[in-house]
Amino acid sequence: MSDKIIGQPLDRVDGRLKVTGQAQYAAEFNPPNMTYAVIVQSTVPRGSVLRMQTAEAEKAPGVLAVLTPRNAPKLPGVDKFAAVPILPRLTVMQDSEVLYNGQPIALVVADTLERATHAASLVRTFYVDKPAKLDMEAELENGQPAPAQFGPPPGHTRGDAAAALAAAKVRVEATYRTPTEHHNPMEPHASIAVWDDPEHLTVYDANQGVFFTRQFIAGLIGLPQENIRIISRYVGGGFGCKALPWSHLILSIMAAKAVNRPVKLVLSRRQMFTLVGYRPKTLQKVELAADAKGKLTAIRHTGYSETSENDGFNEPFSNISGMLYACPNVTASQQIVRLSTSTPTFMRGPGEAPGTYALESAMDELAYALKMDPLELRRINHADKDPEDGRPWSSKSLLECYRWGAERFGWKKRSLQPRSMRDGDVLIGWGMGTATFPAFRSPASALARVMADGTAVVQCGGSDLGTGAYTVFTQVAAEELKLPAEKVRAEMGDTVLPPGPLAGGSSTTASATPAIRNAAIEARRKLVQLAVADKASPLHGLAEKDVDAEAGRLFSLKDKSRGETYAQLLARQGLPHVEGKADAAPLPEERKYSSHAFGVHFVEVRVDEALGTVRVSRIVSAMGAGRILNPKTARSQIIGGVIFGLGMALTEETLRDPRTGRVMTADLADYHVPVQADVPDIDVHFVDEKDPHVNPMGVKGIGEIGTTGVAAAVANAVFHATGKRVRDLPITLDKLL
Numbered sequence: 001m002s003d004k005i006i007g008q009p010l011d012r013v014d015g016r017l018k019v020t021g022q023a024q025y026a027a028e029f030n031p032p033n034m035t036y037a038v039i040v041q042s043t044v045p046r047g048s049v050l051r052m053q054t055a056e057a058e059k060a061p062g063v064l065a066v067l068t069p070r071n072a073p074k075l076p077g078v079d080k081f082a083a084v085p086i087l088p089r090l091t092v093m094q095d096s097e098v099l100y101n102g103q104p105i106a107l108v109v110a111d112t113l114e115r116a117t118h119a120a121s122l123v124r125t126f127y128v129d130k131p132a133k134l135d136m137e138a139e140l141e142n143g144q145p146a147p148a149q150f151g152p153p154p155g156h157t158r159g160d161a162a163a164a165l166a167a168a169k170v171r172v173e174a175t176y177r178t179p180t181e182h183h184n185p186m187e188p189h190a191s192i193a194v195w196d197d198p199e200h201l202t203v204y205d206a207n208q209g210v211f212f213t214r215q216f217i218a219g220l221i222g223l224p225q226e227n228i229r230i231i232s233r234y235v236g237g238g239f240g241c242k243a244l245p246w247s248h249l250i251l252s253i254m255a256a257k258a259v260n261r262p263v264k265l266v267l268s269r270r271q272m273f274t275l276v277g278y279r280p281k282t283l284q285k286v287e288l289a290a291d292a293k294g295k296l297t298a299i300r301h302t303g304y305s306e307t308s309e310n311d312g313f314n315e316p317f318s319n320i321s322g323m324l325y326a327c328p329n330v331t332a333s334q335q336i337v338r339l340s341t342s343t344p345t346f347m348r349g350p351g352e353a354p355g356t357y358a359l360e361s362a363m364d365e366l367a368y369a370l371k372m373d374p375l376e377l378r379r380i381n382h383a384d385k386d387p388e389d390g391r392p393w394s395s396k397s398l399l400e401c402y403r404w405g406a407e408r409f410g411w412k413k414r415s416l417q418p419r420s421m422r423d424g425d426v427l428i429g430w431g432m433g434t435a436t437f438p439a440f441r442s443p444a445s446a447l448a449r450v451m452a453d454g455t456a457v458v459q460c461g462g463s464d465l466g467t468g469a470y471t472v473f474t475q476v477a478a479e480e481l482k483l484p485a486e487k488v489r490a491e492m493g494d495t496v497l498p499p500g501p502l503a504g505g506s507s508t509t510a511s512a513t514p515a516i517r518n519a520a521i522e523a524r525r526k527l528v529q530l531a532v533a534d535k536a537s538p539l540h541g542l543a544e545k546d547v548d549a550e551a552g553r554l555f556s557l558k559d560k561s562r563g564e565t566y567a568q569l570l571a572r573q574g575l576p577h578v579e580g581k582a583d584a585a586p587l588p589e590e591r592k593y594s595s596h597a598f599g600v601h602f603v604e605v606r607v608d609e610a611l612g613t614v615r616v617s618r619i620v621s622a623m624g625a626g627r628i629l630n631p632k633t634a635r636s637q638i639i640g641g642v643i644f645g646l647g648m649a650l651t652e653e654t655l656r657d658p659r660t661g662r663v664m665t666a667d668l669a670d671y672h673v674p675v676q677a678d679v680p681d682i683d684v685h686f687v688d689e690k691d692p693h694v695n696p697m698g699v700k701g702i703g704e705i706g707t708t709g710v711a712a713a714v715a716n717a718v719f720h721a722t723g724k725r726v727r728d729l730p731i732t733l734d735k736l737l
């Protein structure tokens with residue numbers, strides 16, 4: 001039976017609510033008796049708080065509490081969490097140490113935001129300064145092995161890369177740098193903490209996963225999970241910075257306890273640059289060796305990423321070097337460098353985004369060393385199975401992506417020589433980069449409920465960051481409930497719902513939709529069972545298998561005119577609803593395959609020879625990402641990912657003052673995300689890819705892959721245009737003059 005609703009380019013089901021302001025984001029809830037908290041941040045990069053003058057703030061109008069390291073409640077779980085590398089060890093005023101500029105050192109709660117803001121300005125702090133480490137490159141010798149995060153620590157060894165590099169016919173070696181970057185979702189982080197009673201807590205919070213957030217809070221403050229409700233129905237972008245909880249969330253909970261009233265804590269745009277995570281700066285060295293025909297004989301990918309003094313987060317950029325190309329000898333290893341900064345975190349394509357910049361730039365450099373077409377070099381080194389462990393791919397359409405993309409872009413008309421294409425004063429360059437991201441899946445549960453009025457609700461406590469999850473959840477449920485999509489409403493983002501996945505690792509659809517589908521099938525089956533057992537039903541006495549449904553009506557397969565609607569059946573039965581529930585989790589047999597999405601970006605740049613300005617004029621992106629449940633929202637995901645990559649390539653860079661560690665680019669005027677005028681038409685194509693192994697829905701994630709490979713494609717196009725290899729992102733005009 002073919003799908004009717006899955007695969008359709010349905011408009012976002014939440015689109016109207018969002019554009020008319022009816023979708024309620026975390027900060028927009030207004031429980032009665034609300035108070036407002038403002039964080040006071042450290043102004044030194046390293047030291048300890050010697051003394052704080054808070055009397056003036058405490059006396060200011062409307063102030064209800066001023067929390068500092070001296071009077072803030074002690075949290076039982078802080079040290080336990082410090083043992084888990086991916087969890088940030090939050091700086092929530094548990095001691096007087098100052099580990100970075102911008103660290104929370106006091107929290108002021110007042111009856112209005114304005115009064116809290118004013119009182120916060122009255123807090124005076126005296127520090128004992130300590131030496132700060134602010135320059136990653138000056139601290140490389142203090143690098144430490146990158147710890148494990150989700151899987152094993154980053155790094156690979158197979159064969160003997162050192163020997164193969166020494167014996168190489170053709171060899172390139174280069175060092176690439178990527179800067180600190182910030183996610184900058186439209187919606188800043190926000191939390192409203194409400195203690196319903198001394199043992200029960202409700203938090204309205206902007207996050208990427210309510211269940212994960214709840215688990216974290218429970219451990220940190222020592223409250224049973226079932227006593228905590230987290231609500232995060234709509235999220236205005238996450239990109240990874242809302243995956244893990246940050247200090248403001250815990251501070252809002254502490255403050256609500258202290259004043260015994262609801263506390264709203266919304267970060268300012270400026271605070272988004274210090275109080276939540278970011279993509280750490282990386283320094284990567286890539287060495288490639290090949291034989292005279294271009295077959296890779298060695299890859300060595302090593303380097304560093306910055307992290308904070310009290311956390312081990314690493315940017316696992318070297319992992320791709322183990323899996324992207326068929327190559328017998330690979331060494332990949334990386335270190336973390338601890339600095340006096342806040343803790344970094346996942347940012348769209350963590351590892352893969354900066355990693356593909358380095359590796360795919362180095363592949364371009366190797367192609368020039370070989371005098372070979374860069375696309376041909378990729379084809380020659382295509383990995384037909386996972387080169388790391390020999391497992392077959394669950395599916396892989398990279399060669400088809402290369403073929404389709406090259407054809408669409410007109411790649412074969414490309415000249416090999418740099419500086420060989422121009423249009424007046426403008427140098428034109430064409431570059432490409434391979435995209436890749438793993439296909440993850442985590443456990444999820446769902447409930448589908450058909451209501452007496454013939455509509456349905458599907459529930460899964462996952463998170464829609466603005467990606468279209470509400471829409472594809474609706475489509476999958478509607479497909480199996482045999483209802484038109486407009487009769488189905490999806491509910492997400494609340495811990496009262498069945499547990500849903502963290503919206504991280506591009507895994508929401510793969511994790512949630514198998515459960516949603518089975519819950520819907522179960523609900524429909526119950527309707528059929530009710531009908532055939534009901535003497536008053538026109539379907540009475542039929543075998544279950546002889547009954548089907550369409551548009552909310554059950555009918556006999558032998559005589560379609562014989563049937564009744566769900567609403568008729570439920571009304572006669574006197575039932576308010578019928579529901580199905582299902583749990584889904586990764587299956588052991590899925591591990592027999594290596595599952596990744598693959599794709600390619602072809603980019604044209606126009607570089608003004610006199611000014612050094614780079615305009616991206618054309619992008620063709622071809623992706624093999626399994627089954628596409630909604631081509632409209634999927635295309636938007638890739639477009640968004642590519643724009644993210646354009647920012648990485650050309651404009652985005654967080655700069656800290658080298659003396660004070662203060663972020664100097666803490667607003668959208670100084671931190672440049674691409675704007676409409678920076679973005680050309682992005683031609684996105686999904687190749688037809690059927691994956692019977694990756695998961696029961698055959699889907700792969702599409703949230704992050706769009707970003708991977710873009711920065712390299714741009715940098716390679718810039719080299720082709722100008723003959724200048726920029727190994728230091730972003731490619732600003734000063735680097736081209």
Ligand code: MOS
Nearest residue numbers: 240347348504505
């Ligand atoms: Mo995504 S960077 O895994 O939240």
